[in-house]
Amino acid sequence: MQKSTIAIDTKLPRQDAFGAIAMPVYHTAAYEFETAKAMADAFCGRVLAPDYSRVMNPTVMHLEDTVKALTDAANVFAFCSGMAAITNTLMVFVEQGKNIVTSRHLFGNTVALLNRTLSRFGIETRQVDLLDLDAVRNAIDEHTACLYFEIVTNPQMEVADIAALADIAHEKGIPLIADTTVIPFTQFSAKRLGVDVEVVSSTKYISGGATSLGGLVIDYGTFPVVNQRIRFELLFNVGSYMSPHAAYMQSLGLETLDARYRVQAQNALTLARKLQEVPEIKRVNYIGLEDNPFHELAQKQFGETGGAMLTFDLADKQTCFRFIDHLQLIRRATNLFDNKTLAIHPYSTIFGPFGKSQKLAMDVYDTTIRLSVGLEAVEDIFDDIVQAVRAIP
Numbered sequence: 388m389q390k391s392t393i394a395i396d397t398k399l400p401r402q403d404a405f406g407a408i409a410m411p412v413y414h415t416a417a418y419e420f421e422t423a424k425a426m427a428d429a430f431c432g433r434v435l436a437p438d439y440s441r442v443m444n445p446t447v448m449h450l451e452d453t454v455k456a457l458t459d460a461a462n463v464f465a466f467c468s469g470m471a472a473i474t475n476t477l478m479v480f481v482e483q484g485k486n487i488v489t490s491r492h493l494f495g496n497t498v499a500l501l502n503r504t505l506s507r508f509g510i511e512t513r514q515v516d517l518l519d520l521d522a523v524r525n526a527i528d529e530h531t532a533c534l535y536f537e538i539v540t541n542p543q544m545e546v547a548d549i550a551a552l553a554d555i556a557h558e559k560g561i562p563l564i565a566d567t568t569v570i571p572f573t574q575f576s577a578k579r580l581g582v583d584v585e586v587v588s589s590t591k592y593i594s595g596g597a598t599s600l601g602g603l604v605i606d607y608g609t610f611p612v613v614n615q616r617i618r619f620e621l622l623f624n625v626g627s628y629m630s631p632h633a634a635y636m637q638s639l640g641l642e643t644l645d646a647r648y649r650v651q652a653q654n655a656l657t658l659a660r661k662l663q664e665v666p667e668i669k670r671v672n673y674i675g676l677e678d679n680p681f682h683e684l685a686q687k688q689f690g691e692t693g694g695a696m697l698t699f700d701l702a703d704k705q706t707c708f709r710f711i712d713h714l715q716l717i718r719r720a721t722n723l724f725d726n727k728t729l730a731i732h733p734y735s736t737i738f739g740p741f742g743k744s745q746k747l748a749m750d751v752y753d754t755t756i757r758l759s760v761g762l763e764a765v766e767d768i769f770d771d772i773v774q775a776v777r778a779i780p
């Protein structure tokens with residue numbers, strides 16, 4: 388079956404009492420059992436049935452089942468945000484005295500989670516250049532818990548060679564964890580490329596118009612500890628499971644993901660090509676452009692499309708601010724893959740709390756605008772950019 392069909396027609400875990408077509412929102416905390424034994428079986432994990440919605444909820448289970456069918460995963464767990472999915476996944480593997488090997492290019496809050504939060508628990512982070520595979524290999528030692536990376540970094544738009552990283556991780560006996568938020572899991576198979584655990588901010592493409600926050604842990608079963616710890620330890624003890632309402636919104640979002648993604652990715656490609664012709668724009672960085680240094684690798688891994696995020700550079704920071712202030716259609720907002728096109732100056736916002744030298748080390752520049760391309764008519768998005776670029780100070 389095609390993914391677009393699976394996303395819409397994955398069966399509910401149980402026949403609904405009223406034959407509802409969509410999974411109803413089970414806005415409920417606890418579930419009653421027929422017998423003491425059935426209750427004991429559920430509580431002890433011998434039977435997977437909801438007993439308390441901190442750990443399992445029918446509406447959330449339906450979202451998890453659909454993602455499982457779409458990715459051919461062993462287990463899928465839904466959390467209340469992308470950061471919760473990342474934190475819980477790392478908590479499976481880390482402990483005091485262990486280290487995490489990762490990229491010097493990472494999502495801002497992930498950097499802060501590693502260097503500010505987890506560091507207080509005695510966990511070291513080693514950030515290397517992921518394009519230098521020898522550096523990756525050399526950073527891993529017997530105390531390394533995992534190799535963690537993002538498939539396309541933001542805002543640098545660096546594409547990781549996933550199969551090469553998988554080879555290194557597996558040679559060293561550690562799991563490869565990929566944040567795949569920026570290309571939907573319906574477009575490519577992280578499992579086939581050797582990823583052990585995929586984490587996704589479902590706030591982005593999946594939620595369907597930025598309706599809700601969410602995060603997914605997609606576990607391919609290669610490290611059984613993931614299922615053991617998340618299902619029987621972390622969901623209970625950390626308490627960051629997805630809410631039924633968010634799961635409802637995200638199940639609806641998943642149904643239209645394929646259709647939305649195709650238009651957004653096509654809009655991004657058309658826009659990137661047109662922006663290259665605008666003299667005020669110094670550089671357009673989009674992996675879908677043929678002359679992008681990562682184009683070939685991106686196509687090999689992710690297929691024809693290059694996602695809906697691009698960046699471009701203007702003369703200086705002041706020009707960037709003036710550009711943002713003059714936008715009329717495009718929204719001044721963070722977030723990615725809303726139906727609406729969004730613009731942000733990453734240097735002064737997402738990376739605002741980092742020092743100048745830290746930002747330089749991360750290749751975050753004050754000349755860069757990040758655009759998340761939406762579903763509007765691409766001519767209208769282009770016209771808004773051109774008028775804002777040309778606005779008189």
Ligand SMILES: *Cc1c(COP(=O)(O)O)cnc(C)c1O
Nearest residue numbers: 468469470494566568588590601
């Ligand atoms: C947004 C994002 C996150 C965090 O997800 P939230 O749902 O906002 O918690 C993590 N990684 C990447 C690549 C993101 O874009």
